[in-house]
Amino acid sequence: MNAGSRVAVRSLALALLGGMLGLSGCSSTPTTRDAVPRAEAYSKYGNPASYEVLGQRYEVMKDNRGYRETGIASWYGPGFHGKRASAGEEYDMYAMTAAHKTLRIPCYVEVTNLQNGKRAVVRVNDRGPFHDNRIIDLSFAAAQKLGVVGTGTALVEVRHLDVDQAPPPQESAPVQLATPVPEWGRNVFLQVGAFSDATNAERLRLRLASARIDQVDVARRPDGLHRVRIGPLGSVEQADELARQLDALGVSSRHIVLD
Structure with a gap:
């Protein structure tokens, strides 16, 4: 197993062992403010060329620019709170963050819930979700803002943001969707x-x-x-x-x- 594989498996194992909240250094109430894209160095710890989790190998992107994908989002919370995220910092379920399997981290993405038009800008600082049919794992705060906490999943569009691409803040009103609203059983x-x-x-x-x-x-x-x-x-x-x-x-x- 190479160093990148050990890092990924260690991060996942630590997260899976967590049951109670690790509150040290973390906030205790969800933010409602979007993350603000800023220039950051990529994490050496979190960006191996590739890594393996649960028998599946993932290739980390060399360049995030132009990334845009539609798929199913999920969210993760208490069992991971206070554990080490893949970017080398603590995961805070109350911050506007997310996990992605292959984007170089840390980075910023805009996530739009296509089912209700709500949008959030999040900082991607972790790896996951290690569920075959999910494209992003939202923090509790991001899931709450996007209306995903109750449903557990949602159809979303994820778009990478460069530092100068931050959209205007959106606190509550849904955005005007340019894509069709998804309807299971129809489109x-x-x-x-x-x-x-x-x-x-x-x-x-x-x-x-x-x-x-x-x-x-x-x-x-x-x-x-x-x-x-x-x-x-x-x-x-x-x-x-x-x-x-x-x-x-x-x-x-x-x-x-x-x-």
Whole structure:
């Protein structure tokens, strides 16, 4: 096991062992203010070239610029509070922070809850979530601001922010969404491939169909690509089960799209 692997596994093990709040040095009430992007040196501790957790290897990005992704967010709180975050500092569930598997850390992202229009700017300073079908793990404070605490998960868009890209503060009013509002059972799909050659797209569709994965189609887009997608998906639970099926087939290139 290389040094990066040991670091990641040690961080995860410490977090999983935590049950009671470690309050030393941490605040006790959630902030409602967005994190403010500022220039910071990347953590040597938190940015190995790659690391392994629970048998899965993750490659850390060399450059965060341009990162933007739609997917399922979750949140983490008491069991991790006061433990060492991957950037080398304490995790504070009451601060506006988040965990991401592959972004270079620390960094700043804007997270928009596509289901209610709420937005938060968070500082990414930890690794996770180590759940196959989640793209970001929010602190309790960030989850509360985004309206995720009660539901546990939400469909979100995550966008990396450079230091000079901080959006105007947003305390409570939802933003005007440029993307469709997701509705389970109607417009949420899992895209598993995009091909310029229609034959390759059809080959993947047939492979999925032969594995008894339903609702697979090939959509030709204005850009000329043939996109293989599954759906519409009816729930987070269905998306999770589908992710497990695709893992078993070795189909790892996938992401949620709204149509």
